[in-house]
Amino acid sequence: MSFVYERPRTAEDLGKLLASHGQRACVLAGGTDLLVALRAGHARPEVVADVKAIEELRELRHEADGRLFIGAAVTINRIVDDARLRAMHGGLTGGAGAIATFAIRNRATVVGNVSNASPCADTVPALALLGAEVELRSATGSRRIGLRDYIVGVKQTARRADEFAAGIHVPAQGKGTRTWFCKRQRVRGHDLALANAALIHDPEHKKLRVAVGSCSPRPVVVELDDMFDKPDAEEAAKRAMASIAPISDVRASAEYRTDMTGMLVRRLFDALRG
Template sequence: MAFAVLEPATLTEALSHLAHEGDAGAALAGGTDLLLRIRRGGRKYRSVINLKFVPGLTGLAWDDQRGLTMGALTTFRAIEHDPHARRHYHALVEAARVIAGVQLRNLATVGGNIGNASPSADSVPPLVALGATIEIASTSGMRVVPVESCITGPGKTVLAPGEIFTTIHIPAPSTRSGNAFSRFSPRAAMDIGIASVAASVTLDTDGRCADCRIALGAVSPIPLRATASEAALRGERLTPALADLAGELAAAATRPISDIRGSASYRRAIVRTLTTRVIQQAAARAAAAGAR
């Protein structure tokens, strides 16, 4: 492979390495994508800046008002086991559980999943549906970007040279809200999704949809909000017919590719069914939360 490994012990040191190395340096989180890319000869770097020894970039913290805050290097296995994530963010935990296998999930990080910017990144639709934001740091300061707008194309993000993701924040769920995620892949594990859907639904006191966010994965170059479906649901009672219509509207908004995993029309058919199911599940969870 042949690259130097820099092991900064503080965030300041990490950012100064990143600024100094520029394009010749790569930030290393879990390594499950980056090391492969290097090993396959796709990309050469003079140095890899290993962020694993930087304090404050891992771990999850819950606050009743603020919601969940997690370091960008938090592993999917840690998310899977976190009691607050399991209670409030089913969509994220359901996505974490289908990523690769246990060994990979002990290494792979949520910040890395976003930064790798694959259209099929499993954690992205839940984070978009849950309204997550991400903190970006560089030597010149800090900025916050919604996860929804931080992926700009396959393999491309808003990160400028010298910037890294540091912290992800998911707002606390409102009362009478629920969320869910579902992915379709031919194999149950160690596979890449053909399509995925995450939804967050908030009901009003009459049981009508007060608000919702629906995000689709693997059916467009960048994460896609199903805004037409969301508009169709707002203010309405979520009948099976309306859930079906929302699925149809979501499918119409997609721009899927045809590849070895599935044709564009197949992906569209899958995402339609997934959307219908996922919003119904999110709504059922919202109703159950309201009944508590």
């Protein structure tokens, strides 16, 4: 396991590095997934490019109009600790706060959580509901891609080898929008979700949606706008359970995952009712 460690200062330099090394390079942000993969031999990069010295990627930016930018080097705990964000997007900070342990959250990043493309990523359900877009950059340009299109499968994203995820853009939400997050795990201590879910309630646009994680290769969003005026938890739970395609594995059976998805939706509706 021998590789070159690069610590570019600018996004341009990072773009150039990836342009020349492509698939032989790994981007390092928090490292909490990459170091596990390095140890297991699942990742064998020739170059590891650390994004943490790039000033603009360390930005967590609240725009005046309510838009949000989460740079690739922003740690999970930075968004958990952001009071404004907590008030605005409880589903996102709630999901973030449910990841692993406090020490891990001090290193792990939001962009990393998303880009690892694990079905059980706890920030993904809320980000999916918020209409988040991932900004992909390369030496030749940049593009934005919706989160649900970014994650193309288990551990697979739409990122090209010469690109890096510079950050996540969250659009401004309708007035009074709120989100919640709920997670099912085997212990109360740190664990990967066997099912997780978020709920968005946007009174301005009469939007009511649930996103479910851990139960499909890609995040599932269930539209419930039709019941905005008369939220029906049981019906919502049913629809969510019908929308997922869970597997049985060491963490849970498909049946339990399905039923727990229903449970999570019911609890999210409890939260909605306050």
